[in-house]
Amino acid sequence: MSLVPGLGLVRGMALTLRRFFEPKATIRYPEVQADIPPKFRGRLQLLYDEYGTLKCETCFQCAQACPIECIDMGGMDTKGRFHVHWGAAETYGERREESALRRSGRTVPDPAYDHFEGVDVGPVDDILETFDHDPAHLLPILEATQAHYGYLPVGALKRISQVTGTWYAQIYGTASFYGHLRFEPPTVTAQATAISERRPDEAAFLASLGASLTGRPGGDA
Amino acid sequence: MTDATILKTPKGWPAILLPRTAPADATDLDAAMTAGAFSGLRLVMRDLGATGTTAAIGASGLRGRGGAGYPAADKWRSASATEASSRVVVANGYGADPSSVTDRILMERNPFAVIEGLAITAFAIGAAEAIIAVRADATTTIRVLEAAVAAAQDAGLVGNDAFGPGRHLDMTVRTVQGAYLLGEETILLKALEGKRGQPEQRPPHPATRGLRGLPTVVHNVQTLAAIPWIVVNGSEAFAKIGAAECPGTILVQVRGPEASGVAEVPMGTKLRDVAGLAGTPSGARSLKAVLVGGPSGGILPPDALDIPYTFDALKSAGAHIGSGSVIVADDRACIVDLARVLTRYCADEACGKTIPCRIGTRRLSEIGDRLAFGTSRAGDLDLLTDLASDIVGSALCDHERLTTLPLVSGMRYFRAELDEHLERSSCPAGVCHPIAMTAGATH
Ligand SMILES: Cc1cc2nc3c(=O)[nH]c(=O)nc-3n(C[C@H](O)[C@H](O)[C@H](O)COP(=O)(O)O)c2cc1C
Ligand code: SF4
Ligand code: FES
Numbered sequence: 148m149s150l151v152p153g154l155g156l157v158r159g160m161a162l163t164l165r166r167f168f169e170p171k172a173t174i175r176y177p178e179v180q181a182d183i184p185p186k187f188r189g190r191l192q193l194l195y196d197e198y199g200t201l202k203c204e205t206c207f208q209c210a211q212a213c214p215i216e217c218i219d220m221g222g223m224d225t226k227g228r229f230h231v232h233w234g235a236a237e238t239y240g241e242r243r244e245e246s247a248l249r250r251s252g253r254t255v256p257d258p259a260y261d262h263f264e265g266v267d268v269g270p271v272d273d274i275l276e277t278f279d280h281d282p283a284h285l286l287p288i289l290e291a292t293q294a295h296y297g298y299l300p301v302g303a304l305k306r307i308s309q310v311t312g313t314w315y316a317q318i319y320g321t322a323s324f325y326g327h328l329r330f331e332p333p334t335v336t337a338q339a340t341a342i343s344e345r346r347p348d349e350a351a352f353l354a355s356l357g358a359s360l361t362g363r364p365g366g367d368a
Numbered sequence: 369m370t371d372a373t374i375l376k377t378p379k380g381w382p383a384i385l386l387p388r389t390a391p392a393d394a395t396d397l398d399a400a401m402t403a404g405a406f407s408g409l410r411l412v413m414r415d416l417g418a419t420g421t422t423a424a425i426g427a428s429g430l431r432g433r434g435g436a437g438y439p440a441a442d443k444w445r446s447a448s449a450t451e452a453s454s455r456v457v458v459a460n461g462y463g464a465d466p467s468s469v470t471d472r473i474l475m476e477r478n479p480f481a482v483i484e485g486l487a488i489t490a491f492a493i494g495a496a497e498a499i500i501a502v503r504a505d506a507t508t509t510i511r512v513l514e515a516a517v518a519a520a521q522d523a524g525l526v527g528n529d530a531f532g533p534g535r536h537l538d539m540t541v542r543t544v545q546g547a548y549l550l551g552e553e554t555i556l557l558k559a560l561e562g563k564r565g566q567p568e569q570r571p572p573h574p575a576t577r578g579l580r581g582l583p584t585v586v587h588n589v590q591t592l593a594a595i596p597w598i599v600v601n602g603s604e605a606f607a608k609i610g611a612a613e614c615p616g617t618i619l620v621q622v623r624g625p626e627a628s629g630v631a632e633v634p635m636g637t638k639l640r641d642v643a644g645l646a647g648t649p650s651g652a653r654s655l656k657a658v659l660v661g662g663p664s665g666g667i668l669p670p671d672a673l674d675i676p677y678t679f680d681a682l683k684s685a686g687a688h689i690g691s692g693s694v695i696v697a698d699d700r701a702c703i704v705d706l707a708r709v710l711t712r713y714c715a716d717e718a719c720g721k722t723i724p725c726r727i728g729t730r731r732l733s734e735i736g737d738r739l740a741f742g743t744s745r746a747g748d749l750d751l752l753t754d755l756a757s758d759i760v761g762s763a764l765c766d767h768e769r770l771t772t773l774p775l776v777s778g779m780r781y782f783r784a785e786l787d788e789h790l791e792r793s794s795c796p797a798g799v800c801h802p803i804a805m806t807a808g809a810t811h
Pocket of ligand 2: 187
């Protein structure tokens with residue numbers, strides 16, 4: 148209790164007033180976009196729905212996205228089956244459908260799943276054969292796979308995971324680190340363009356260094 | 369930009385790494401052996417022995433040319449002292465800095481020196497496996513190295529029973545690509561193991577626990593190429609060259625107003641003379657700064673140019689030898705813009721493993737952007753100082769620490785120019801946008 152009656156109230160209002168005139172942290176998304184580090188993945192938190200049930204569906208997507216394998220999981224899926232690590236190809240698709248249905252009552256065509264379209268994995272088996280099915284040769288294996296398909300199809304990565312026993316999360320995490328490996332066909336997509344703009348290559352760096360040294364008269368001198 | 373020409377240097381400068389006249393065919397083993405290649409290896413195997421060789425390298429004072437300047441013999445000793453079934457030597461020929469081709473030139477012109485250096489190191493630490501790691505896009509370098517290794521193998525200098533019956537040295541050329549950080553030794557080892565390229569906590573250093581858990585000595589190719597010379601000519605002869613605390617020569621990629629290329633420079637040469645190999649700005653242009661160390665280099669002013677080109681002197685000046693790149697900037701350049709470009713590249717190349725790496729370098733780069741784009745906030749320079757010291761204090765690998773150098777050295781030496789940006793939103797060089805050009809800008 149303050150000795151002067153109402154002082155607390157005045158203090159509170161003063162704080163409000165001060166905050167009112169401080170610069171705003173809010174930006175006008177999407178016109179203005181925050182500069183997010185390319186490796187940023189957001190805060191990890193498991194959420195509960197309004198009935199207190201864990202929202203996690205054991206879909207393994209977070210383990211798949213984590214580039215340094217700090218997330219991996221084992222657990223019961225929505226059919227009560229126990230899974231450790233990345234499940235088999237069919238399981239994944241099955242659970243995806245199921246979740247979509249459960250959420251909205253119908254299947255939702257989602258371009259995000261285009262990547263999961265099947266590919267002929269025969270060539271992957273041949274590549275793995277050449278490298279002795281040895282995960283120590285993961286980089287050359289991925290490079291050969293990309294040389295064959297033009298990119299790294301999810302189906303091919305899953306095949307590598309199944310055959311070599313390497314966690315999918317590790318394969319994906321490795322592949323996503325190296326600039327020359329890509330997950331999209333070489334045809335230009337909005338995503339590929341966005342990625343290359345966020346992560347300038349060596350040539351872009353050299354050009355902007357040259358431009359900076361010459362006072363930027365329209366680029367390198 | 370990354371000029372591969374060899375710059376003319378004063379006559380009296382020693383040529384240890386790059387022969388004065390380029391051989392007609394660098395992969396011709398017979399010609400190279402006539403010129404003395406592999407006589408060091410013979411001496412080591414016949415007379416010096418493993419301990420003698422390590423002692424000789426220790427006495428020569430050879431320090432690693434990869435950037436950190438760690439004494440070579442110390443790495444060898446910790447590798448040999450570690451109990452292991454086998455050991456590995458890796459030649460780091462990645463050449464991370466896209467504006468420097470020093471290592472590539474060395475491997476193309478003098479591949480047998482690198483191979484012999486690798487073999488001597490392997491013999492000294494008891495390694496049976498040697499790997500030369502090169503960038504996958506350096507196709508000429510790869511071709512030369514593969515031919516040279518094959519020739520050395522045919523001659524029995526490396527390969528089965530290279531060090532006597534039952535003592536093999538398996539030597540391979542491995543290509544890596546796809547990230548700036550592959551130059552860092554623990555990351556390079558990760559890539560060679562087919563893993564994601566992120567650094568490891570040290571200790572244990574690779575010399576005690578490296579590739580597949582085996583003690584691994586990683587050396588820059590220049591360090592390796594100096595080793596045969598030391599063995600043949602003696603430690604004292606080497607210790608006399610260059611600076612007392614880091615003897616020998618180093619390859620420098622100099623870019624200046626008149627020329628751009630690679631030069632072999634004795635350690636301890638005045639920075640002014642190193643930069644001067646590519647000419648000094650003349651006429652309407654004046655020398656404004658010298659960028660020393662590559663993308664994460666320090667930006668030094670003209671009056672700092674009397675310091676010697678050594679690991680320690682550059683470090684205390686706020687720069688580093690790094691990739692061996694020395695770039696002259698004349699008065700057209702804006703320090704803020706230059707520091708911003710460099711910091712952004714380094715932040716984008718950071719691996720994302722730790723918080724200083726993932727977030728610290730990014731915040732650093734944003735401060736640079738704010739200065740250049742005229743949106744600075746009060747206290748940005750204090751923030752920069754604090755952030756930089758936090759990053760240096762808590763970083764996992766050197767990349768984050770070095771990423772602070774462009775902005776910190778810019779602030780240390782060009783404070784007035786930073787203040788112009790910060791307080792008056794003006795760029796004295798007339799480079800930064802959208803800041804208005806001010807009087808005095810001449811383009
Ligand atoms: C970001 C970063 C990049 C590096 N790039 C290279 C490089 O391109 N080539 C190299 O030899 N060393 C590079 N290094 C230094 C290596 O980590 C390592 O210290 C060196 O290869 C050891 O060889 P040395 O004993 O001959 O110096 C780099 C270090 C860092 C932190
Ligand atoms: S390592 Fe995994 S959990 Fe950590 S930030 Fe990256 S993606 Fe997220
Ligand atoms: S660059 Fe990421 S930890 Fe050093």
